[in-house]
Amino acid sequence: MQLTNLLHIQKPIIQGAMARISKPVLVGAVSNAGGLGVLTTTDSSAQLLQSDLKAIRQATKNPFGVNLMLQQPNISELLPVLLANPVPVVFTSAGNPAPFLKDLLDVGTLVIPVIPSVKIARKMADIGASAVVAEGMESGGHIGIETTMTLVPQVAEAVKIPVIAAGGIGTQAGVKAAFALGATGVQVGTAFLVAEETPVADNYKQLVIQANDNGTVVTGTGANRVRSLKTPLTEKLLATIDSDTFNQLSSGSLQRAISGDIEHGTFMAGQSAGMITKIQPAKAIVTELNKGVPTIIEELF
Ligand SMILES: Cc1cc2nc3c(=O)[nH]c(=O)nc-3n(C[C@H](O)[C@H](O)[C@H](O)COP(=O)(O)O)c2cc1C
Known part of the structure; x- marks a missing residue:
């Protein structure tokens, strides 16, 4: 159908x-x-x-x-x-x-x-x-x-x-x-x-628009694998082995991105960002x- x-x-x-x-x-x-x-x-x-x-x-x-x-x-x-x-x-x-x-x-x-x-x-x-x-x-x-x-x-x-x-x-x-x-x-x-x-801060939208073909990264494992734009926070998350620290850094981080916090936000976006x-x-x-x-x-x- x-x-x-x-x-x-x-x-x-x-x-x-x-x-x-x-x-x-x-x-x-x-x-x-x-x-x-x-x-x-x-x-x-x-x-x-x-x-x-x-x-x-x-x-x-x-x-x-x-x-x-x-x-x-x-x-x-x-x-x-x-x-x-x-x-x-x-x-x-x-x-x-x-x-x-x-x-x-x-x-x-x-x-x-x-x-x-x-x-x-x-x-x-x-x-x-x-x-x-x-x-x-x-x-x-x-x-x-x-x-x-x-x-x-x-x-x-x-x-x-x-x-x-x-x-x-x-x-x-x-x-x-x-x-x-x-x-x-x-x-x-x-x-x-x-x-x-969308109720997303303008700098979130601009980051999507500026992203190129390698603009995203995957952090986390298992059910917590998340694709987002490369930012200072994703660099920190990729370098973090301790799960408590990882959870502390990522908890609430999508909302921080929506509010435009470039340092502490997880700016979730897919690989198609490079085409937008x-x-x-x-x-x-x-x-x-x-x-x-x-x-x-x-x-x-
Ligand atoms: C910022 C963001 C948040 C998302 N949140 C959810 C969600 O809460 N539930 C869900 O089923 N999918 C969620 N998705 C996945 C989308 O519904 C959709 O399947 C996916 O974005 C399609 O791939 P694309 O990003 O390449 O277009 C989210 C995607 C993005 C980019």
Whole structure:
């Protein structure tokens, strides 16, 4: 099934959730542009989620998504809100949505897990996920090990549900490539980081724009591997062996970046930062990326 039909959207361009960044203003702008905006809930209470959902519904009549990052401690507080007042789509990440997947499907919410491997993609398809996001390590934020180029075609081969490609896609050519690999849509984070509608300090956006092809670095291990822009803090983190010191330096550091603290912030961004050249409205980013979507399958070859 076409992703646009499944999600009832015009353009198969999904704005990936960004912790503390993809707030209602961005979500509404992306969904109004015909893509799918996705709300972050990392720092939400039940009350904040309710007011965010109200703000999004006031901003757009189009479908939108909500992200549950399953390492968050607030999931049990947020789920009742999503079940009482169902949203079109929930994107889960960093964990297994099995305990509540059926509850969400039962209230009419599509559930789309972000996955890092074929094995997990198969498992998600088996338990009834509506689609999967296959995210490669080119992405900004928390990352897996595999690349988008190799992961997407293997996942597309392994499952029958729609596959959305994520990681390193920031241009029309990237979108076209994702479809050639078997994806039926794309999820993009870094390109939307510099949208006019994000609550990110101007110096964060300028660092993304100035970044070149080697502008990012990966810090941390296991579930804590994070890709961000090279800054004084990432140099310190890479040189830190002691885990307590590492945790102390990184705790709260995304929020410090959002506030523009160059010395102490973690400026999460993906490798596509090297291709991003300007701040623009989310609508322009959706429109530009959508030009890479093939209109007929023959266009791919
Ligand atoms: C600053 C930042 C924060 C992110 N936070 C989250 C998050 O809270 N939850 C999540 O599932 N993905 C998160 N991501 C990943 C994005 O949703 C998306 O999958 C990814 O950015 C796609 O790769 P790209 O950065 O190359 O476009 C984040 C990405 C960035 C850049």
